Amino acid sequence: AGLAATGAQAQGYPTRxxxxxxxFAAGGPTDVIARIVTDNMSxxxxxxxxxxxxxxxxxxxxxxxxxxxxxxxxxxMMGHMGTHGAAPAxxxxxxxxPTKDFAPIGLxxxxxxxxxxxxxxxxxxxxxxxxxMKANGEKVNMAHAGxxxxxxxxxxxxxxxxxxxxxxxAYRGTGPALxxxxxxxxxxxxxxxxxVAPQIQGGNIKAFAIATRERSPVLPNVPxxxxxxxxxxxxxxxxxVFAPKGTPPDVVKKLSDALMKSLDDENTKKRxxxxxxxxxxxxxxxxxxxQKLVESEVARWTPVLKAAGATAE
Ligand code: MLT
Numbered sequence: 001a002g003l004a005a006t007g008a009q010a011q012g013y014p015t016r017x018x019x020x021x022x023x024f025a026a027g028g029p030t031d032v033i034a035r036i037v038t039d040n041m042s043x044x045x046x047x048x049x050x051x052x053x054x055x056x057x058x059x060x061x062x063x064x065x066x067x068x069x070x071x072x073x074x075x076x077m078m079g080h081m082g083t084h085g086a087a088p089a090x091x092x093x094x095x096x097x098p099t100k101d102f103a104p105i106g107l108x109x110x111x112x113x114x115x116x117x118x119x120x121x122x123x124x125x126x127x128x129x130x131x132x133m134k135a136n137g138e139k140v141n142m143a144h145a146g147x148x149x150x151x152x153x154x155x156x157x158x159x160x161x162x163x164x165x166x167x168x169x170a171y172r173g174t175g176p177a178l179x180x181x182x183x184x185x186x187x188x189x190x191x192x193x194x195x196v197a198p199q200i201q202g203g204n205i206k207a208f209a210i211a212t213r214e215r216s217p218v219l220p221n222v223p224x225x226x227x228x229x230x231x232x233x234x235x236x237x238x239x240x241v242f243a244p245k246g247t248p249p250d251v252v253k254k255l256s257d258a259l260m261k262s263l264d265d266e267n268t269k270k271r272x273x274x275x276x277x278x279x280x281x282x283x284x285x286x287x288x289x290x291q292k293l294v295e296s297e298v299a300r301w302t303p304v305l306k307a308a309g310a311t312a313e
Contacts, residue, residue: 019052022053025145025171026051027175029174034239059149079098079241081297085294086150086152089301103242103244104294106286113191113210115158117181133162137165142188143180143181143186157235157304160308169186178191193218193219194275198275200222210223210224210225218276252287
């Protein structure tokens, strides 16, 4: 991290626009969540929050850039379960440590994972899908947003649970991947609900199951993996705001307060909920809670991905 701002500079913070690095292409789940929560945050802070999409390497390119930015509160980032949970297991030479190189600000949204396929996919339910996967192996193409992304790590986990080996097709985000799914040029993916819910509701893609204990209120007809007969695949992701390590505590507090206020704003909540997002509860929203979550997620995903034989390099 760069030189931390002095107390005096932090006092009037923010006095100019803030950049939020989103480490995936525009239009995907991380980008959508970033734009929704920063809308109200910028009103509270009295400065614009400009989204900068820096895609590549499953989100680790953008997060590396953000981790090395000046720790003055003018560069923050939207990370998630991939960049701050799965990545260390997949990138032995990762240029940041999710548990050490950041000033956590807070959780933005929980995102259940949905198993979605192109409309032309021959199967009509999860059982038929799994049979097809087993019979067709690498002839089936699975889309993801790069090694270590949420769609990649939850996809690797899915393939290891069902013992299948589809061909993995990388995109700069699951926004672009969804376009190909709707064009029937890629077969399926495990993606965050906030990206795929509108297209499922619109009948433009198929949803075989949602990987949560209960169904989502916005996808009442999509069975849970357990209901659909698949044991052992329950997984949700999360997206969260981070600043570089060394960001002054009163800057962290201003950002954290603005994020918490955003999550209590009716319009912000409505936009997240209608996409199937899960609003973090009060206790889950603190910087300390996020630090604990990152530590537990790195510990949780490392054995899962190593067991699945997934490595990026
Ligand atoms: C992912 O981890 O799959 C990303 O969140 C996808 C995206 O935001 O484009």
